[in-house]
Amino acid sequence: MDLTQLREPIVQAPLAGGPSTPQLAAAVGDAGGLGFLAAGYKTAAALAQDIGELRALTDAPFGVNVFSPPGDRADSAALERYAARLQPEADRYGVQLGAPRHDDDDLQAKLDVVVAERVEVVSFTFGCPQVDLVARLHEAGCDVWVTVTGPQEAIQARDVGADALVVQGLEAGGHRGYFVDGPQVEDLGLLAALRLIAHSVQLPLVAAGGIADGASVAAVMCAGAAAAQIGSALMLAPEAGTSPAHRAALASATPTRLTRAFSGRQARGIVNRFLQEHDEHAPAAYPDVHHITTPIRAAARRAGDPQAVNLWAGQTHLLAREAPAGEIVRGIGAEARAAVAQLARRLDQAP
């Protein structure tokens, strides 16, 4: 997958948990970007079906994003305290709390699917794949991308043979891709992360985090990225599976923040009641907390109530456009070319 051969230097964020659909990935691919399917929170069979649907829609290459296995099981007392705290939420939405499973999201079966399907790109989030797994994917013709948040993770990913890195700045919506989900000394902004990583490793970089227009795409490419990953910017497209409550929140000026409240892992979402009431009590316990809160989030989503939904969004979600995904991709690409051409003229004419 040579990123310089994309007609548009734009990669779709995987958008696990609802917005990801074969239709969205196909529209992005047909527009000249690189579409992605989210394997997360799905069965391997559902992933295989998504791949089949996508291939029926387009011949364009695409990627599949999988979650690396979670870390150690969390403190069960902390988990029980948090579940007890959430019982009134379950009552409020008329559901039972989910069971706190510490599972690996069916990773092996999903890897079997992407290998069998010889998917063009397999990207990892939440950790670095082992050398032998990277080799297995390479043998199947898959490029391996690893999501990183800083130079040390970048070096680790290079050393196992990653073909490209998704550099995630703290502006990004959804889960932070830390390899180890503990307290972080430093969360890097996207520009700083790109420059520090570009000085550390020689790999193609895909910039992710708060990129919602062409000016930002041009910016991250000046900063060394081979392409820009966009997520929130595609979530209002009709092809996306974004819920109505989530769509309304994305179009509001409500700020975002990082929280463990919904999943037990730091993720950026639009501030709502659930986040504000529970954030400081949520333990570092992914995916256990994700499973506990699933019924509450699903019920709130069905009810069109944004106040208990995990409203994942990047910091610039307000800039998302409501338009077909292909139009968004081509529009952002055109804006990026215009921004670069305009700046080239200005710098040429400097006194």
Place this chain on the structure above:
Amino acid sequence: MDLTQLREPIVQAPLAGGPSTPQLAAAVGDAGGLGFLAAGYKTAAALAQDIGELRALTDAPFGVNVFSPPGDRADSAALERYAARLQPEADRYGVQLGAPRHDDDDLQAKLDVVVAERVEVVSFTFGCPQVDLVARLHEAGCDVWVTVTGPQEAIQARDVGADALVVQGLEAGGHRGYFVDGPQVEDLGLLAALRLIAHSVQLPLVAAGGIADGASVAAVMCAGAAAAQIGSALMLAPEAGTSPAHRAALASATPTRLTRAFSGRQARGIVNRFLQEHDEHAPAAYPDVHHITTPIRAAARRAGDPQAVNLWAGQTHLLAREAPAGEIVRGIGAEARAAVAQLARRLDQAP
């Protein structure tokens, strides 16, 4: 001050507290950028002397940065508890704790100086100047810049008549420029801040935060900035007044973080012992805490001990170069032009 008329689209960060010198501002101005003098933590008389020295060195335009007045006086009990906690630090460095003054850094006298001297640009940090103050500065021929961290502050600054905004991303070293120093819902990364602010106001933007090379300058200009402000990137220059302990820390890969430990206000510094031991105990009490810790920081600096010095630095401090300031400014400018030209060629040749 038409930023498009600068030979290099580079503004020096004010760098209060030591690194700011007339020699540094003159070197930046002579290289085609815009030099700055920090009025902060100096007497008005010392500021006037700095302006005189700078004008003796160069005819280039320059700016002066002043601090807006602090907010309400902090809880005195919290301040006393923090002072008691720091007593062993004072003993360790053989000094007495400073007195916790809640002063305005001699603001009125400094404004009299910049008005009398008809300084080209007066920039504000820590708050928005009142309309009548902006008018007074305009009458004296000064352009007024305001440091902002998000769209709401940007709108407020536009509404009082600001001529340009310094958009500070959370990557930036030193103090965060929040108008109100309380808990923040959302700290924006620089790219996100630029795009959200560019969609909110029509003013020239100066991008600040983690910009240490030409690729980043090109990036923020693609994202709508008229110029880039660089701080850490100049702190190893011989013209800067950076202490030896601070220089050594800048050249290390040690991470940065935000802390109130040194001044009572959130500021980004390289992690050291003092920060780690006291951060979580420091009250929101600026500049009172600044005055309490001044003797400790000064003694540690004199002793060449970085562990109790406020090592302000942006997230990319590792990219700072040791070279004359003019060489740094011209080098970064040339890199920025090369990055834009290269990207323009690549996008032209896309399939």
